[in-house]
Amino acid sequence: MALQCGIVGLPNVGKSTLFNAISSAKAEAANFPFCTIEPNVGMVTVPDRRLQILEALVKPQRVLPTVIEFVDIAGLVKGASKGEGLGNKFLANIREVDAIIHVIRCFDDDNVVHVAGGVDPLFDKEVIDTELQLKDIDSVDKKIQKTEKVAKSGDAKARRELETLQLFKKELTEGKNARSIDVEKEDLEVLRDLHLLTLKPVLYVANVDEASILTGNAFVDKLRAEVEKENASVIVLCASIEEQIAEFDEPEEKALFLSEYGLDESGLNKLITAAYSLLDLITYFTAGVQEVRAWTIKKGWKAPQAAGVIHTDFERGFIKAEVIKLPDYEQFKTEAACRENGKISIEGKEYVVQDGDIMHFRFNV
Secondary structure (H helix, E strand, C coil): CCEEEEEECCCCCCHHHHHHHHCCCCCCCCCCCCCCCCCEEEEEECCCHHHHHHHHHHCCCEEECCEEEEEECCCCCCCHHHCCCCHHHHHHHHHCCCEEEEEEECCCCCCCCCCCCCCCHHHHHHHHHHHHHHHHHHHHHHHHHHHHHHHCCCCHHHHHHHHHHHHHHHHHHCCCCHHHCCCCHHHHHHHHHHCCHHHCCEEEEEECCHHHCCCCCHHHHHHHHHHHHHCCEEEEECHHHHHHHCCCCCHHHHHHHHHHCCCCCCHHHHHHHHHHHHCCEEEEEEECCCEEEEEEEECCCEHHHHHHHHCHHHHHCEEEEEEECHHHHHHHCCHHHHHHCCCCEEECCCCECCCCCEEEEEECC
């Protein structure tokens, strides 16, 4: 299951520069609004040192990491929910992604114009929040009209659904994002078919200048204080540094470049780790002489569900899973030695897969 993240933000905040840095696809980056018109899509491999450990132990013919798909979506302007600028196209693109990477400008540069005339991260955040909220209000409103007719007939389920829809309309109208509205999990089912934009999980990326990469700055502090209200995270990175890192082919060169800035990992690595955490994703591995491969699943999934990511037949005909923990594999070096030392556990349908498990599935269809 490839994770898809949409990179959004006002024009000229560094979206396309960041996208260029993290993807092999090259979006045009230019100093004017609407440079990105169609969504550029790029795949980036997920860095995971555990794959390197397994590769050294198993010596497979190939190694396949898991991937994240990044979508660079056209810059948004005030009035997008009413079709201003490229609004309708932009909003339709956001509906398709699993998570939103909201890039916010947190640097001063007289050579890069700002659509509002000055740098203000809260203004940037509010413009996009408002446009997404307005579009969500429109979606909720339409469903309210349909549900009211059924509720008036005395249908108890419809009445409860109507109450939930009216609550969301009220809160959205007051400037809240749907993801911060506190309701019972089952009440969210009434919203499922609406694909609300502000219900999607979001990561805020503070794009800073090179001088602020370690310490942050007043713009970042202002943004962090604001997003605390919705229990969201802020990742600080410098898109121009990330773009330079992407030019290096060798890991040693990248590490040396990062050390010059006092960094021990790239902003991309931080972004991917945060995105996995945001969406409750974990990784398990399959390992054999033909292939060592990483697989992405939801935290809490049981063995048959995890097997189904490889092939639906694996889930349908699941019998058992053989599981090795990575520290045991590192200690005993081979699968055979792990078996001899009792380090392969046999798990059934109720086993909850853990991050880092090395698994082999038995099935019969």
